[in-house]
Amino acid sequence: MEQQQRSAWERQLLIRDKNRPTVHDYIPRIFTDFYEMHGDRGYGDDGALIGGIGRLDGLPVTILAQVKGRNLQENKKSNFAMPHPEGYRKALRLAHQAEKFHRPVICLIDTPGAFCGVEAEERGQGEAIARNMMEFMMLKTPIISVVLGEAGSGGALALGVCDELAMLENALYSVISPRGCASILWKDASREQDACEVLQITAEDMLRFGVAEAIIPEPFGGAQEDIDKISENLKEYLVKTTTEKLQKDLDVLQKERYTKFRKIGVFQEQ
Amino acid sequence: MGLEDLFKNVTKRFNDEELPENEPTVKCPRCQQVVPESRFQELNKVCPNCNYHGRLRATERLRLTADKGSFVEYDTEMQTVDPLNFPGYAKKVESLQELTGLKDAVVTGECTIKGSRTVLIVMDSHFMMASMGSVVGEKITRAFETATKKGLPVVAFTASGGARMQEGILSLMQMAKTSGAVAKHSEAGLLYMTVLTDPTTGGVTASFASLGDIILAEPKILIGFAGRRVIEGTIKQRLPGNFQLAEFMQEKGFVDMIVERRSMRSVLSHLLKLHGYEKEGTN
Ligand SMILES: [Zn+2]
Numbered sequence: 001m002e003q004q005q006r007s008a009w010e011r012q013l014l015i016r017d018k019n020r021p022t023v024h025d026y027i028p029r030i031f032t033d034f035y036e037m038h039g040d041r042g043y044g045d046d047g048a049l050i051g052g053i054g055r056l057d058g059l060p061v062t063i064l065a066q067v068k069g070r071n072l073q074e075n076k077k078s079n080f081a082m083p084h085p086e087g088y089r090k091a092l093r094l095a096h097q098a099e100k101f102h103r104p105v106i107c108l109i110d111t112p113g114a115f116c117g118v119e120a121e122e123r124g125q126g127e128a129i130a131r132n133m134m135e136f137m138m139l140k141t142p143i144i145s146v147v148l149g150e151a152g153s154g155g156a157l158a159l160g161v162c163d164e165l166a167m168l169e170n171a172l173y174s175v176i177s178p179r180g181c182a183s184i185l186w187k188d189a190s191r192e193q194d195a196c197e198v199l200q201i202t203a204e205d206m207l208r209f210g211v212a213e214a215i216i217p218e219p220f221g222g223a224q225e226d227i228d229k230i231s232e233n234l235k236e237y238l239v240k241t242t243t244e245k246l247q248k249d250l251d252v253l254q255k256e257r258y259t260k261f262r263k264i265g266v267f268q269e270q
Numbered sequence: 271m272g273l274e275d276l277f278k279n280v281t282k283r284f285n286d287e288e289l290p291e292n293e294p295t296v297k298c299p300r301c302q303q304v305v306p307e308s309r310f311q312e313l314n315k316v317c318p319n320c321n322y323h324g325r326l327r328a329t330e331r332l333r334l335t336a337d338k339g340s341f342v343e344y345d346t347e348m349q350t351v352d353p354l355n356f357p358g359y360a361k362k363v364e365s366l367q368e369l370t371g372l373k374d375a376v377v378t379g380e381c382t383i384k385g386s387r388t389v390l391i392v393m394d395s396h397f398m399m400a401s402m403g404s405v406v407g408e409k410i411t412r413a414f415e416t417a418t419k420k421g422l423p424v425v426a427f428t429a430s431g432g433a434r435m436q437e438g439i440l441s442l443m444q445m446a447k448t449s450g451a452v453a454k455h456s457e458a459g460l461l462y463m464t465v466l467t468d469p470t471t472g473g474v475t476a477s478f479a480s481l482g483d484i485i486l487a488e489p490k491i492l493i494g495f496a497g498r499r500v501i502e503g504t505i506k507q508r509l510p511g512n513f514q515l516a517e518f519m520q521e522k523g524f525v526d527m528i529v530e531r532r533s534m535r536s537v538l539s540h541l542l543k544l545h546g547y548e549k550e551g552t553n
Binding site: 118124129131138153154161176206264268 | 350356357433437439441444450451452475476478479494497504
């Protein structure tokens with residue numbers, strides 16, 4: 001993949017492709033004995049963010065994943081991967097369960113963002129995201145996050161407070177959708193292609209800013225070209241990283257996690 | 271003018287006899303009532319008709335909150351370096367710095383409130399709608415870290431349009447950074463109170479603003495994650511007028527108390543003392 005770097009816009013098109021693999025493809029290829037666990041124990045179950053327990057190369061882990069549908073029917077069920085507060089609260093419940101049983105947490109991020117709607121507001125979308133970030137920061141078990149396709153704003157970051165973040169090679173991570181950015185900046189949503197470049201949202205950008213630690217290579221035509229191969233790459237990364245993090249003292253792990261985020265930001269002081 | 275952005279000066283006269291000729295007026299963004307500016311200022315920017323609590327500048331908030339002369343500011347010189355070289359950003363910041371006298375959208379420091387020492391965070395919506403970029407995130411994080419080190423409580427007056435798009439992913443990460451700093455402060459057993467002011471939205475609602483041990487809000491102010499227009503666009507219908515107002519959010523369970531501006535200082539003081547922050551410098 002050293003040939004030529006794709007532009008952010010080219011990657012945007014690649015991850016929008018309807019054949020781009022989703023967690024439905026990855027989970028069975030990477031994990032064994034996967035059991036999905038439902039509900040936040042307060043309001044309901046959110047199909048946009050699923051959670052469960054499984055084995056990663058034999059090791060029990062907790063999996064939290066945002067669900068892109070492969071067709072309209074699946075997307076209806078998963079709300080196009082835009083979680084409501086109960087989705088984030090389910091994730092937090094399962095993360096604490098993982099902590100109790102010393103299981104690493106694997107977060108698979110793939111969302112345009114948290115859902116923006118009346119009920120999401122009424123049930124405290126902001127509070128749910130905030131609490132996840134605060135409590136994931138203190139969680140006494142390893143957390144590894146991977147951006148599979150798109151990672152949109154706070155809705156992604158709610159699964160993104162972790163010990164290490166990996167990006168699939170063509171995945172994008174952004175504070176605002178390029179379309180939204182274009183409409184605010186130039187009053188012209190059709191200039192999203194320009195916004196894509198201005199915002200600096202590629203995997204390489206994430207490494208440069210200290211947001212991500214690793215890039216998982218994709219086949220030339222993107223993850224969709226060879227789902228088995230990309231799953232293998234992803235699994236290999238997860239096994240290596242969880243093994244490494246499990247060897248750390250929990251206080252050290254937590255301190256390093258705090259430091260990872262503490263360092264991010266650029267400013268001057270005369 | 272020195273007026274609220276939202277309170278546009280109204281040149282059109284209504285046949286209101288009580289208004290002397292040519293007295294400047296302001297229009298309340300909540301109830302649309304036209305009010306003499308002098309009356310509005312007298313009430314510290316509260317609407318006499320509907321009790322909407324208007325947007326204060328950081329300096330005004332400090333004057334109403336801290337004991338006179340007690341405020342010592344932290345990190346006075348910190349400012350942005352336009353990390354993404356984002357179109358128009360540097361120029362915008364420069365002109366706002368000139369206009370507001372602020373370096374960025376938050377003022378942090380230490381003060382006493384009726385004798386109780388506390389770290390104070392005040393966001394100012396007059397600076398790029400108090401969006402959170404690297405500077406805002408760093409100053410808030412440092413304020414929490416200093417409070418943790420000194421064993422002090424934190425009182426944060428929040429206001430924000432959300433993350434600062436012009437700093438891209440760096441601004442998003444400030445949500446995680448500040449939430450982490452709140453977690454450490456909380457772990458040390460220290461009190462954190464947030465006061466939500468108009469408007470508290472987006473990435474600030476989805477981080478430190480929602481994480482207070484106690485969450486207060488001023489009357490009639492806007493609190494939300496998503497913008498009203500975004501939601502209306504999604505559901506293709508108009509939302510009720512009280513949607514996302516402080517009273518609505520309290521009913522939904524996200525605000526402990528709604529507190530009037532004129533009693534805010536004494537409520538904060540009582541709550542600090544109820545948590546044992548009695549005298550200057552002690553816990
Ligand atoms: Zn009014």
